[in-house]
Amino acid sequence: MKAGVEAAADPGINQKKWGILRRMYRQRYLQIMALLGVAWMIVFNYFPMYGIVIAFKNYDIIGSIGSAPWAGLEHFREFFEDENLGYVVKNTLGISALRLLIGFPLPILFAILLNEMRSVRFKKSVQTISYLPYFLSWVILGGILTTWLADVGIINHLLMKLHLIHEPVNFLAEPKHFWGIAVISSIWKELGWSAIIYLAAISGISPELYEAAKIDGAGRFQRIKSITLPSIAGTVSILFILAVSGILNSNFDQIMVLRNSLNESASSVIDIYIYQTGLQNARFSYSTAVGLVKSVIALLLLLISNSVTKRINNTSLF
Numbered sequence: 001m002k003a004g005v006e007a008a009a010d011p012g013i014n015q016k017k018w019g020i021l022r023r024m025y026r027q028r029y030l031q032i033m034a035l036l037g038v039a040w041m042i043v044f045n046y047f048p049m050y051g052i053v054i055a056f057k058n059y060d061i062i063g064s065i066g067s068a069p070w071a072g073l074e075h076f077r078e079f080f081e082d083e084n085l086g087y088v089v090k091n092t093l094g095i096s097a098l099r100l101l102i103g104f105p106l107p108i109l110f111a112i113l114l115n116e117m118r119s120v121r122f123k124k125s126v127q128t129i130s131y132l133p134y135f136l137s138w139v140i141l142g143g144i145l146t147t148w149l150a151d152v153g154i155i156n157h158l159l160m161k162l163h164l165i166h167e168p169v170n171f172l173a174e175p176k177h178f179w180g181i182a183v184i185s186s187i188w189k190e191l192g193w194s195a196i197i198y199l200a201a202i203s204g205i206s207p208e209l210y211e212a213a214k215i216d217g218a219g220r221f222q223r224i225k226s227i228t229l230p231s232i233a234g235t236v237s238i239l240f241i242l243a244v245s246g247i248l249n250s251n252f253d254q255i256m257v258l259r260n261s262l263n264e265s266a267s268s269v270i271d272i273y274i275y276q277t278g279l280q281n282a283r284f285s286y287s288t289a290v291g292l293v294k295s296v297i298a299l300l301l302l303l304i305s306n307s308v309t310k311r312i313n314n315t316s317l318f
Contacts (some may be wrong), residue, residue, distance in 0.1 A: 056067065056072060092248060093248075098179060106191055107197075111199045138257050140259025141185065182258065185258075201235040205228065218260040241306050244304075245301045247301060249271070250300075264296075
């Protein structure tokens with residue numbers, strides 16, 4: 001009886017199995033591309049996670065990780081007791097919070113403005129100009145900004161012509177200007193590129209909705225408020241979650257090329273702190289512990305922002 005049931009079930013099972021194999025064969029090139037991506041992620045994202053263990057050890061680069069003596073939570077305790085922790089965290093959160101508050105909504109507004117442009121040629125020109133800075137490295141942009149912001153640079157020249165200042169200011173030599181420079185230059189570089197995602201979301205909105213609203217007498221601002229913004233709310237929520245979780249990432253490349261000994265009190269962020277202790281001072285265990293603390297906080301921020309966003313508009317990453 002049992003053998004008969006299995007025999008009767010075999011054709012259906014085999015057919016389903018062959019159907020899966022046929023689909024995989026038809027999508028073989030996509031499967032290969034996906035496997036390459038997974039392999040890349042495993043090799044470069046998951047294998048290195050084994051190194052986290054040195055945060056709990058006194059690791060020496062000459063020896064091996066396995067033979068290094070255990071230190072427990074010593075490095076974490078030292079980090080939280082460090083007298084430099086206060087201004088490092090203040091600078092990190094200050095720059096990142098300003099970048100989030102100012103830099104996050106601007107690409108949304110920019111994408112909406114581009115979408116409302118009627119001249120296709122002018123729209124493409126604006127898009128191209130706004131995208132260009134993104135393709136320049138921070139090393140190049142850092143050199144440009146250092147030249148522009150010098151006391152004999154073009155920024156001082158324009159400000160003096162407009163009578164906004166009476167004498168030249170070396171902006172990168174004064175700590176009080178550094179946060180603003182970091183935030184504005186970051187927005188300048190990434191504004192156009194960040195708007196692409198929102199433009200893609202807006203392009204998916206049915207034109208019939210706008211036509212119906214226009215027939216009903218809705219103005220341009222009303223159409224944006226009632227159609228465009230609600231339609232891209234899901235995209236905005238997802239990107240906001242990712243932005244909040246990365247608030248401790250203060251853009252190491254940018255800070256590294258703009259900082260100097262004169263603005264050090266305003267430019268020392270967590271990433272710079274990890275670089276100095278880990279690479280310059282060869283304290284690999286200590287810097288790994290600091291990086292682990294940063295990663296744990298980022299994970300908590302991700303979970304909290306995901307939960308809050310899910311409650312507000314029922315949109316979340318998971």
